[in-house]
Amino acid sequence: MGVMSNAPVPEHSGWRKAFVGLLEGMLDGLYPPSCAVCGVSLKHGRALCDACDRDLPRLAAPFCQCCGEMFQGKIDGPFACPNCHELSYAFEFARPAMVRDERTLELIHRLKYNRQIHLARELGRLARESFADPRLAPALEGSWPMVPVPLHRRRLQHRHFNQAWEIARVLGGHTGLPVLTALRRTRQTDTQTRLTRKQRMENLRGAFAITRQGRRWIESSPDGVVLIDDVLTTGSTVNECAKTLQRAGFRRVFVVTVMRG
Numbered sequence: 141m142g143v144m145s146n147a148p149v150p151e152h153s154g155w156r157k158a159f160v161g162l163l164e165g166m167l168d169g170l171y172p173p174s175c176a177v178c179g180v181s182l183k184h185g186r187a188l189c190d191a192c193d194r195d196l197p198r199l200a201a202p203f204c205q206c207c208g209e210m211f212q213g214k215i216d217g218p219f220a221c222p223n224c225h226e227l228s229y230a231f232e233f234a235r236p237a238m239v240r241d242e243r244t245l246e247l248i249h250r251l252k253y254n255r256q257i258h259l260a261r262e263l264g265r266l267a268r269e270s271f272a273d274p275r276l277a278p279a280l281e282g283s284w285p286m287v288p289v290p291l292h293r294r295r296l297q298h299r300h301f302n303q304a305w306e307i308a309r310v311l312g313g314h315t316g317l318p319v320l321t322a323l324r325r326t327r328q329t330d331t332q333t334r335l336t337r338k339q340r341m342e343n344l345r346g347a348f349a350i351t352r353q354g355r356r357w358i359e360s361s362p363d364g365v366v367l368i369d370d371v372l373t374t375g376s377t378v379n380e381c382a383k384t385l386q387r388a389g390f391r392r393v394f395v396v397t398v399m400r401g
């Protein structure tokens with residue numbers, strides 16, 4: 141396990157359609173098929189209606205080319221990002237698909253804490269929009285693997301799934317890029333929400349390690365990886381992950397997240 145290939149499947153093969161239809165029917169039965177934002181009833185395993193989908197705020201220029209922080213108002217000439225000022229990251233850039241918004245955050249929280257795993261399909265589809273950014277072209281052309289930010293084993297046991305892995309899996313279906321479990325979390329870190337950036341960085345030092353699958357991948361294709369996470373807040377977590385990946389031998393690290401927190 142760990143490596144997931146995305147061999148092309150004939151789009152219109154009858155059995156596949158029937159199978160997908162059956163699965164969607166089962167999902168409709170399992171989860172009340174309604175929009176997770178406005179509650180309108182839906183079909184075919186969707187969890188977001190078209191109107192709410194269109195309405196969710198996308199990241200749009202101008203935004204920080206390092207961390208994806210969006211800037212308000214008119215910008216003339218160079219500007220300093222309040223988040224990245226005097227900082228350098230181990231990743232080249234982070235590209236969130238959405239800006240901070242309570243609706244998007246609610247979708248992410250429901251996936252993470254209420255185990256509404258069907259929402260990964262919508263969140264992965266939204267994250268796919270980040271790949272329209274021309275800076276991600278080398279990853280698409282080179283079939284770089286997507287590496288989800290790992291959860292600690294104990295947290296995984298509690299939650300039963302890793303939301304970043306689920307989002308990456310859906311992204312894999314859209315982009316054709318493989319999903320690689322290249323990282324593992326070596327220790328559980330306390331919740332970071334109340335820590336300053338400096339404390340976050342300290343707290344995370346040495347919290348990740350490369351996996352055997354990760355090492356094997358580097359031997360044949362060390363060009364780069366795309367780290368995947370649900371939310372980017374200060375960037376401390378993905379930065380620590382990027383450091384670990386680079387030390388192990390990956391040359392370039394890009395970051396894609398669903399939302400800028």
Ligand SMILES: [Zn+2]
Pocket residue numbers: 175176177178179180188189190191192193
């Ligand atoms: Zn809706």
Ligand SMILES: [Zn+2]
Pocket residue numbers: 204205206207208209221222223224225
């Ligand atoms: Zn920034």
